[in-house]
Amino acid sequence: MRNYGPIGVEPVLQVHPTRLCNIACAHCYSSSGPTMREELPLELLATCLEDAAELGYRQLAVSGGEPLLYRPLAELLARARALGMVTTMTSNGMLATPARWEPLTSLLDVAAISIDGTPEEHDAIRRRRGAFARTVANLEVVRQSGIPFGFIFTLTQHNVDSVEFVVRLAAESGARSVQVHPLTLDGRAATTLPTARPDGIELLTALFEASRLGRELGVVVHVDAVTVEQLVEYRDHLVPETPVEELVDVAPILVVDADGFVMPLTHDVSDALRLGSLTETRLTSLARDWLDAGRGDALAAACERTWSELAESAPPTAVYWYDEVGARTKDSRWVPAAYG
């Protein structure tokens, strides 16, 4: 059975083409910002897209940095479309002017705009006064373009009470969905928000709020978390079968960072499980070598271990699966640091 993970959608290639961003958010897992110049050339990414499509990835998810600052963005999306991939993009929305947005209209299937709570909360975590007002002002540009859009909200230990504000804003502004994404302590977040990673109680509350608000306001609210009960019931979606034969079977999400490194599932996965860099060789070669070295099986073993530990956790609350797997890949009992 093909494992599409807890997201239950076609395998996703998540690309961070640039670390350049107009703001430097406190919770940024890629430490992007206005002074970061790291970015990947279009042709390297175009080759990566071709390989990814061959390997079974069906969706391109562009993030950053701020994707609207990646000059060849439209061309990148067009290449993905030509390969039959669904295209999505996450943006802070502050730069979504008609001049930047209109060229994407026919190339983008879904846009996610980051909204992190009330205006005060949003501006605080974005570390830019007026950020909320600017993003909300640009929502009309996004809405007029006809590209289906939703909001993405970063859940911390302290802000699940703001989910309602964001879902109500979504309902008022024509957004179709709200994705609640738990904070991970990667990049800048590890130093600026070291105690803000949401625990199981906050995730469970988010799931409850998602259910309540979705029903009440007619907006799809998705939380990137599963209850322990769901975890037990859907083991087959979470723990890949071994031996792992194809990359998509163990890595339904494949991340390409702005430095060219490729990693399975999440930024937080151990360096020992990274596939390598696209600046050295193309994705199909990286994938083959990675599987031949047994790293797919090592990742599957980390998933199995994660599942076993969480299924017995008490009290049973909720978990962000990929973050939990990522943490366990750093445990040398399951993934040797000097692997391969």
Place this chain on the structure above:
Amino acid sequence: MATAVMRGSEKVIAAWNSRVLSEESIGEIAKQFEESPATVETADVVGGAQPTGLRVSLRYDGEDGPWCGNDILFWLKWHLGHGGVVKPPKIIINGIPFPDLVRMELDFGHVGEHVPSIEDISGELALGELGA
């Protein structure tokens, strides 16, 4: 600042428990009890200009008794949508094995302990008589 260190879930629960009743939420209660065969004996609003709760005392006579289950179901669903502190309803049944009178008290939203309770109601179902 205290809220900066509070869990989000603690803030959700605090807001949930002290949610002010809206016109819409009160309208739902009124509609339910218009359709119910129950007699509304008392309805006490708590919180003054910013009402947080409503205590309703209901009476079901004879064959209307089983309907109280429908009203309890509505009461549970109402809290799912509108919040409040869910406290078990007080139910007094007169007549064994076949009830000929049921009295029930339901709290909607957040009702403190300072409003009249079914136990204060005098009459044939006052606690003294039930105990007799």
